[in-house]
Amino acid sequence: MQKGVLAAVLALGLGCSTVGQVGQEPAATAEAVSKKQANAADDVREAVFRYMFEHNASVMQNNAPIVFLKVEGEQDPSPAFLERFAKQWPPVEPGSSASVSPWTGATDKKTGKRGLIFRVESLRWISDSEAEVVGGYYEGGLSASGNVYRVKSEGGKWVVKSEEMMWIS
Numbered sequence: 432m433q434k435g436v437l438a439a440v441l442a443l444g445l446g447c448s449t450v451g452q453v454g455q456e457p458a459a460t461a462e463a464v465s466k467k468q469a470n471a472a473d474d475v476r477e478a479v480f481r482y483m484f485e486h487n488a489s490v491m492q493n494n495a496p497i498v499f500l501k502v503e504g505e506q507d508p509s510p511a512f513l514e515r516f517a518k519q520w521p522p523v524e525p526g527s528s529a530s531v532s533p534w535t536g537a538t539d540k541k542t543g544k545r546g547l548i549f550r551v552e553s554l555r556w557i558s559d560s561e562a563e564v565v566g567g568y569y570e571g572g573l574s575a576s577g578n579v580y581r582v583k584s585e586g587g588k589w590v591v592k593s594e595e596m597m598w599i600s
Contacts, residue, residue, distance in 0.1 A: 468556050471589070476502060476551050477515050478589035479564045479580050483549045484519075488599060489570040497539050497546035501526035504552065521546070533572025560584040565597075575600050 480500060485493055498521055502508050507525035516523035526548055529537040537548045548569040555563045561583050567576040581593040 467559060471584070472554055473512055473515075474589050475554060475562050475564065475582050476508075476512070478582055478591060479551055479566060480516075480549055482580065482591040482594075483566065483568060486594065487547070487549075487568045488576055488596075489547055489568055489574050491545075491547055491570060495521055495547045496544045497521050497524060497542070499524050499526045499529040499537055499539075499546060499548045501548060501550040526550070531569070536571030536574070537569060562589075573600055 484498065487493075489495070500508050500513070500516075500523060502512075505526065507527050513523060513525060524539065528540055529546065529548055530540050531537055531548070535545070537546050538544065539546060549566070550569070551564055551566040553565045557563060561581070564580040564582055565577070566580065567578045569575040576599045577597045579595045579597060580591050582589050583592050584590075
C-alpha cells in the first residue's frame with residue numbers, strides 16, 4: 432500500500448514538473464520573439480529614416496546639405512547605428528550636433544549649415560514581420576511634420592509600406 436501511494440505521489444510530482452515546464456515554454460518563446468524584435472528594431476528604424484530622406488514635405492526635401500537623426504525622443508542614435516549611414520549623402524549626424532531654433536531651424540553646430548532633423552519617436556511591433564513607427568522631420572518653426580509609418584519585412588529587408596501624416600506645420 433505504501434509503495435502504491437509513493438508511486439502515485441512520484442507520478443503526480445513528475446506530472447506537475449512536466450506541467451510546470453510546459454507552462455514556461457510560452458514565456459521562453461515570448462522572450463525569443465522579443466529578442467528577435469530587439470535585433471530588428473534598428474533595421475526598422477534605418478528603413479524609416481531612409482524613406483524619410485526621400486519622402487518629406489520640407490522645403491529642402493532631399494537637397495539638405497546635412498541631416499540629423501534622433502530616436503525615442505531627443506536621444507542620439509548609437510554610434511553603431513550612425514555607422515549605417517557612413518556613406519550617405521548628405522552627411523548624417525546625431526541630433527545633438529544640431530542647434531535648433533524656430534527661426535533658423537536646425538543648424539550644424541560645427542559648420543553653421545542648415546539641415547533637417549529626422550526623428551523616430553516610437554516603434555510598436557504588430558507582428559514579427561510588421562511594425563508601426565511614429566516619426567517625422569523638423570526644418571524650422573513653420574516646417575515640421577508628425578507621421579505614422581507602417582513597415583513590413585519582405586525577403587529579409589524592412590520596407591515602408593505606407594505613411595500617414597498626422598500633422599504638419
